[in-house]
Amino acid sequence: MRPPGGALVESPTTVAWQTRRAPLLNSMDFNTDHFTLFELPVRFRLDAALLDRRYLEMQSRVHPDRFASAGESERRLSLQWATRVNEAYQTLKKPLSRARYLLHLAAQDVGSENNVLMPADFLVEQMEWREAVAEARAAGEHHELEHLHHRLQGDIDERYGELAVLLDDRRDLEQAADRVRRLMFIEKLLVELDDAMIACEEQ
Amino acid sequence: MALLQIAEPGESAAPHEHRLAVGIDLGTTNSLVATVRSGLAVVLRDELGRPLLPSVVRYLPDGSCQVGYEAQARQALDPRNAIASVKRFMGRGIADIANHESMPYVFQDGPGMLRMHTVAGLKSPVEVSADILRVLRLRAEAALGGALVGAVITVPAYFDEAQRQATKDAAQLAGLPVLRLLNEPTAAAIAYGLDNAAEGVYAVYDLGGGTFDISILRLSRGIFEVLATGGDSALGGDDFDHRIFCWIIEAADLKPLSVEDASMLLARAREAKEYLTVHGAAPISGRLSSGEIVDLTLTTEIFAEISQTLVAKTMQPVKKALRDAGLSVGEVKGVVMVGGATRMSQVQRAVGEFFRQDPLNNLDPDKVVAIGAATQANLLAGNRAAGDDWLLLDVIPLSLGLETMGGLVEKIIPRNSTIPTARAQEFTTFRDGQTALAIHVVQGERELVSDCRSLARFELRGIPPMVAGAARIRVSFQVDADGLLAVTAREQTSGVEASIVVKPSYGLSDDEIAGMLKDSITHVRDDAQQRALKESQVDAQRLLEAVRAALAADAELLAADELARVHNAIARLEAAALADNRRQIMLAMDDLEADTKDFAARRMDKSIRRAFAGRNINELDSDAAATTTGEHA
Numbered sequence: 001m002r003p004p005g006g007a008l009v010e011s012p013t014t015v016a017w018q019t020r021r022a023p024l025l026n027s028m029d030f031n032t033d034h035f036t037l038f039e040l041p042v043r044f045r046l047d048a049a050l051l052d053r054r055y056l057e058m059q060s061r062v063h064p065d066r067f068a069s070a071g072e073s074e075r076r077l078s079l080q081w082a083t084r085v086n087e088a089y090q091t092l093k094k095p096l097s098r099a100r101y102l103l104h105l106a107a108q109d110v111g112s113e114n115n116v117l118m119p120a121d122f123l124v125e126q127m128e129w130r131e132a133v134a135e136a137r138a139a140g141e142h143h144e145l146e147h148l149h150h151r152l153q154g155d156i157d158e159r160y161g162e163l164a165v166l167l168d169d170r171r172d173l174e175q176a177a178d179r180v181r182r183l184m185f186i187e188k189l190l191v192e193l194d195d196a197m198i199a200c201e202e203q
Numbered sequence: 204m205a206l207l208q209i210a211e212p213g214e215s216a217a218p219h220e221h222r223l224a225v226g227i228d229l230g231t232t233n234s235l236v237a238t239v240r241s242g243l244a245v246v247l248r249d250e251l252g253r254p255l256l257p258s259v260v261r262y263l264p265d266g267s268c269q270v271g272y273e274a275q276a277r278q279a280l281d282p283r284n285a286i287a288s289v290k291r292f293m294g295r296g297i298a299d300i301a302n303h304e305s306m307p308y309v310f311q312d313g314p315g316m317l318r319m320h321t322v323a324g325l326k327s328p329v330e331v332s333a334d335i336l337r338v339l340r341l342r343a344e345a346a347l348g349g350a351l352v353g354a355v356i357t358v359p360a361y362f363d364e365a366q367r368q369a370t371k372d373a374a375q376l377a378g379l380p381v382l383r384l385l386n387e388p389t390a391a392a393i394a395y396g397l398d399n400a401a402e403g404v405y406a407v408y409d410l411g412g413g414t415f416d417i418s419i420l421r422l423s424r425g426i427f428e429v430l431a432t433g434g435d436s437a438l439g440g441d442d443f444d445h446r447i448f449c450w451i452i453e454a455a456d457l458k459p460l461s462v463e464d465a466s467m468l469l470a471r472a473r474e475a476k477e478y479l480t481v482h483g484a485a486p487i488s489g490r491l492s493s494g495e496i497v498d499l500t501l502t503t504e505i506f507a508e509i510s511q512t513l514v515a516k517t518m519q520p521v522k523k524a525l526r527d528a529g530l531s532v533g534e535v536k537g538v539v540m541v542g543g544a545t546r547m548s549q550v551q552r553a554v555g556e557f558f559r560q561d562p563l564n565n566l567d568p569d570k571v572v573a574i575g576a577a578t579q580a581n582l583l584a585g586n587r588a589a590g591d592d593w594l595l596l597d598v599i600p601l602s603l604g605l606e607t608m609g610g611l612v613e614k615i616i617p618r619n620s621t622i623p624t625a626r627a628q629e630f631t632t633f634r635d636g637q638t639a640l641a642i643h644v645v646q647g648e649r650e651l652v653s654d655c656r657s658l659a660r661f662e663l664r665g666i667p668p669m670v671a672g673a674a675r676i677r678v679s680f681q682v683d684a685d686g687l688l689a690v691t692a693r694e695q696t697s698g699v700e701a702s703i704v705v706k707p708s709y710g711l712s713d714d715e716i717a718g719m720l721k722d723s724i725t726h727v728r729d730d731a732q733q734r735a736l737k738e739s740q741v742d743a744q745r746l747l748e749a750v751r752a753a754l755a756a757d758a759e760l761l762a763a764d765e766l767a768r769v770h771n772a773i774a775r776l777e778a779a780a781l782a783d784n785r786r787q788i789m790l791a792m793d794d795l796e797a798d799t800k801d802f803a804a805r806r807m808d809k810s811i812r813r814a815f816a817g818r819n820i821n822e823l824d825s826d827a828a829a830t831t832t833g834e835h836a
Binding site: 052059060064065068069079082089194 | 624
């Protein structure tokens with residue numbers, strides 16, 4: 001993953017959103033994609049700091065608390081917009097959901113976790129990982145869990161790097177969909193690993 | 204700036220009318236009310252200049268009540284009718300309350316929420332809270348000179364829907380329109396952040412009288428973004444008092460205490476805890492009703508030791524919240540301490556060690572929550588001024604989901620989702636020709652419906668008959684900026700739709716609230732209270748009969764003084780059973796049971812000896828024989 005880059009020009013933006021205090025909710029386009037909503041390029045590699053900043057700018061314009069004393073229809077519109085902005089932000093913030101969303105925009109089917117056939121070697125690898133986690137958890141080996149966590153995180157970072165190349169550089173959607181499916185398994189494994197670590201700490 | 208606004212007589216200084224709104228910190232131990240005046244948030248004081256209102260309500264026989272310091276002063280003398288820490292009971296049944304058996308109140312379980320018997324009748328926690336809120340409303344109206352458009356009332360972040368709804372009900376009962384319920388740590392963060400122009404990630408560690416909350420927030424150019432919250436709605440300073448109380452009983456080797464003695468020692472425990480925040484050791488002394496003197500010294504070391512597990516218990520939610528926020532300890536720029544209980548040195552130390560930095564204590568932990576709430580109330584009332592440009596992005600504290608087949612929970616909106624938010628999921632029918640679908644909305648993190656809180660149930664009817672699995676029912680959850688949940692179910696092919704705005708079924712219904720309003724005027728004695736009294740009178744008679752029968756059979760087992768003591772206890776219970784005080788009956792029953800314990804044991808011995816008499820050892824079972832052969836051989 002690319003580190004958040006770009007020089008932050010703080011003061012002009014601050015002024016910008018503070019003066020845009022009378023938002024024209026009606027004039028905003030509800031049907032744009034999530035990237036366009038935040039004025040970001042439609043691609044996987046993302047300036048996370050810029051996304052955060054645009055999200056906050058957007059919320060400060062549309063959030064219902066800004067319309068506490070407005071009329072009924074404006075308040076309803078504000079609720080819809082704030083909901084939409086939150087959804088878009090959550091989708092783009094995490095790399096896996098961002099990749100799935102890109103494939104969705106390109107009409108590339110990813111399939112759901114339950115009905116895709118994965119290659120046997122990948123599944124065997126996954127089972128080995130799970131066994132290792134289960135064993136370490138049963139033995140209460142927090143240190144081993146940390147080690148597994150570190151390894152898995154490294155593996156995940158590498159896979160997202162590969163995914164960025166497939167999506168942004170090579171535009172190979174089929175391969176990208178395959179990598180996304182694998183990552184769906186692996187992210188789930190990471191959650192299990194987290195749970196195991198918490199359970200271990202609580203003992 | 205406010206000083207420069209000079210108005211002509213008869214002309215308003217404000218460009219538009221200032222709407223009167225307040226922030227209320229409805230605390231376990233103390234409550235406060237604050238408002239924004241001339242751009243500054245201030246805590247409103249009572250006629251004696253005191254900012255705090257102790258959250259104690261004492262009910263009197265004529266149906267009226269005392270609230271605050273007056274009630275607190277009478278707490279030890281009238282523990283049953285002086286209700287303290289009522290926040291712990293909001294939206295809760297008896298089973299939810301830890302240590303309820305050591306509390307002086309006479310509880311009764313009610314539908315969804317417990318009630319308490321007082322001389323002024325049966326009181327729900329909602330009514331008690333409403334009595335506190337009413338005093339604060341009157342204080343604010345007197346200070347501000349007009350009716351309030353509304354209030355922001357703070358609640359622990361970890362309060363679930365039942366507890367939040369109970370709080371809203373209390374406000375309604377007190378005649379206070381609720382602008383919003385605001386999470387306490389968030390309120391503190393707003394006060395702290397605006398005061399210090401803070402930027403970055405902050406943790407708010409809020410240990411109040413009865414609840415613990417942790418919130419992780421990102422402060423960025425006037426926006427307060429809650430990243431994660433967690434906590435324990437039944438852990439607070441009261442538990443530390445209780446630990447000291449238990450230590451006193453153990454260290455002084457005390458017998459079971461009367462309600463008054465227990466109440467007195469609990470007060471001494473609390474004083475010792477407060478004394479230890481500035482001293483290394485606290486003297487604890489008191490005289491019990493028996494004349495026995497308690498004289499002990501509690502050191503900070505002993506206190507740290509006996510409360511160690513409580514402090515450790517707060518760290519689990521801290522870790523969980525950090526994990527939910529996707530952050531490590533090193534990324535937290537500051538830790539804001541809120542709540543009187545954070546004054547304890549062992550808490551300061553533990554938090555400092557965990558976050559590897561000194562916690563921030565530069566705001567009065569008692570006032571910071573009310574100040575933050577007042578600031579938010581001012582904004583929601585529409586009094587936004589130039590330069591007042593800040594915004595709060597809050598989250599839901601607990602996951603919201605649906606019951607699916609087999610009593611399992613399908614989470615629709617995960618905890619810590621930023622609100623407003625909406626999520627939809629498709630479900631289908633289970634049987635051929637199924638035309639209705641029952642929808643059960645639940646709240647909580649557990650997998651089984653039975654482990655979560657039930658929020659609402661409704662039905663989608665009129666689904667066209669299809670084979671099982673063919674219908675496509677889209678269930679949408681929408682949570683608005685106030686945290687209010689609306690659920691809609693729609694069958695996609697036919698377009699039939701049903702929806703509900705969730706008001707928890709265990710809160711109080713509008714009818715119940717109307718009823719309470721009426722009761723509070725007429726002081727109608729409650730039927731349920733009468734029934735409980737009757738039941739305890741019947742129990743007392745049953746116990747008396749049993750003891751009398753035992754005495755008739757085996758009185759010779761007792762020495763003369765023991766016999767006199769039992770007769771004495773019998774006489775006291777007989778007298779209590781005639782009066783209309785359930786608590787007295789229960790206490791007299793406890794006494795009689797205690798005084799006849801040895802007697803019962805001796806009767807048991809006697810009957811066993813009688814059973815064994817004249818039998819050969821070989822007739823007894825082998826285990827008993829094995830242990831006794833040596834003596835009989």
